[in-house]
Amino acid sequence: MAAIETDGLTKYYGDVRGVEDLSFSVAEGEVFGFLGPNGAGKTTTIRTLMGFQSPTEGSATVLGADLLDRGALRAARARVGYLPSEPAFDEGVSGRRLLEYHGALRGDVRSDELLDLFDPPLDRKVREYSRGNKQMLAIVLAFMHDPDLLIMDEPTSGLDPLKQEELLEFIRSEQQRGKTFFFSSHILSEVRKVCDRVGIVRDGHLVELEDIESLIDRSGKTVRARIAGDVGAAAFDLDGVHDVEIGGDGVSDDADSATAPATTLSFTYTGAYEPLLERVLDYEILDLTIEEAPLEDVFMRFYGEDPAARVDQVENGASDRASGADGPGAGGGGDRASGAHAERESAESSDV
Numbered sequence: 001m002a003a004i005e006t007d008g009l010t011k012y013y014g015d016v017r018g019v020e021d022l023s024f025s026v027a028e029g030e031v032f033g034f035l036g037p038n039g040a041g042k043t044t045t046i047r048t049l050m051g052f053q054s055p056t057e058g059s060a061t062v063l064g065a066d067l068l069d070r071g072a073l074r075a076a077r078a079r080v081g082y083l084p085s086e087p088a089f090d091e092g093v094s095g096r097r098l099l100e101y102h103g104a105l106r107g108d109v110r111s112d113e114l115l116d117l118f119d120p121p122l123d124r125k126v127r128e129y130s131r132g133n134k135q136m137l138a139i140v141l142a143f144m145h146d147p148d149l150l151i152m153d154e155p156t157s158g159l160d161p162l163k164q165e166e167l168l169e170f171i172r173s174e175q176q177r178g179k180t181f182f183f184s185s186h187i188l189s190e191v192r193k194v195c196d197r198v199g200i201v202r203d204g205h206l207v208e209l210e211d212i213e214s215l216i217d218r219s220g221k222t223v224r225a226r227i228a229g230d231v232g233a234a235a236f237d238l239d240g241v242h243d244v245e246i247g248g249d250g251v252s253d254d255a256d257s258a259t260a261p262a263t264t265l266s267f268t269y270t271g272a273y274e275p276l277l278e279r280v281l282d283y284e285i286l287d288l289t290i291e292e293a294p295l296e297d298v299f300m301r302f303y304g305e306d307p308a309a310r311v312d313q314v315e316n317g318a319s320d321r322a323s324g325a326d327g328p329g330a331g332g333g334g335d336r337a338s339g340a341h342a343e344r345e346s347a348e349s350s351d352v
């Protein structure tokens with residue numbers, strides 16, 4: 001059984017599209033990263049999966065419970081740990097009091113262990129907490145009943161780099177214990193460290209759904225070559241070569257040697273190694289590096305404003321796995337919204 005399964009999940013806020021036609025599943029024991037730019041629909045998805053708001057169309061199950069079956073969902077949520085994007089607590093009580101309250105409500109089987117890792121000042125009132133302290137308290141509350149599934153909205157947000165790393169390490173160790181994670185993030189590097197698979201949402205649509213290693217592989221390598229002599233961009237006119245830049249004034253770069261001019265070329269390469277290496281051997285290579293494309297570049301390819309780049313990615317194999325970026329719902333927001341189920345938004349009750 002999948003830990004999370006969505007089928008055409010759609011949420012409109014009146015005429016405003018939150019997400020549309022999301023279909024994906026998260027396997028038990030998987031760490032799934034949900035990425036997307038601001039306003040893409042990550043929080044909408046998470047809040048809908050948590051049952052805080054009803055889908056407009058489509059369906060989903062969480063730990064086997066149908067979102068529309070409130071009783072089943074309530075039972076399933078006892079096995080879910082939830083970390084909201086902006087933890088909102090009763091500011092007038094101490095962290096310890098909140099811990100006791102949540103423990104009484106849902107159980108506490110491991111807060112001592114968690115507090116060794118994430119240590120908010122429990123005896124102070126929450127209103128005195130820093131952002132990071134609030135986040136640590138929220139993390140302890142999310143994990144203390146030892147849930148099977150963790151749904152987290154930007155979990156490292158507010159944490160210092162050391163605590164961020166500790167949380168990622170903790171997620172990895174929890175996965176070893178069989179736990180499932182679904183979390184949103186803007187930070188590809190952290191997603192990369194812990195996730196098995198990612199979904200990328202943009203403008204409310206799932207535009208990519210792939211395991212993280214394939215995603216990065218498909219996103220290409222950055223090649224930098226320093227070549228003896230005066231070499232033009234045409235030298236690397238190969239399939240898969242993009243964004244060629246030539247060092248210096250575009251002709252040659254002889255800064256290192258007065259007698260032997262050289263050309264510095266850099267480009268992104270998405271092809272196979274062999275044709276590239278064959279071409280490289282045609283020249284006198286003074287220096288060559290081939291490395292993973294910078295994470296930011298990978299990110300921008302999916303996030304960026306250039307629709308051609310995005311379509312290129314989808315056509316390169318994602319469209320059959322993800323709900324299409326240009327899917328049938330695009331532009332049809334008004335129709336879908338007008339057919340909405342009655343909104344049944346429930347407050348984020350304290351039993352969640």
Ligand SMILES: Nc1ncnc2c1ncn2[C@@H]1O[C@H](COP(=O)(O)OP(=O)(O)OP(=O)(O)O)[C@@H](O)[C@H]1O
Nearest residue numbers: 013016017018036037038039040041042043044045
């Ligand atoms: N309660 C709401 N009422 C109306 N529109 C909303 C509501 N919540 C979200 N939206 C809209 O839904 C879309 C998706 O927003 P959402 O908060 O899910 O994005 P996000 O990916 O979580 O963004 P961020 O990374 O900035 O947190 C946006 O256009 C947003 O303005």
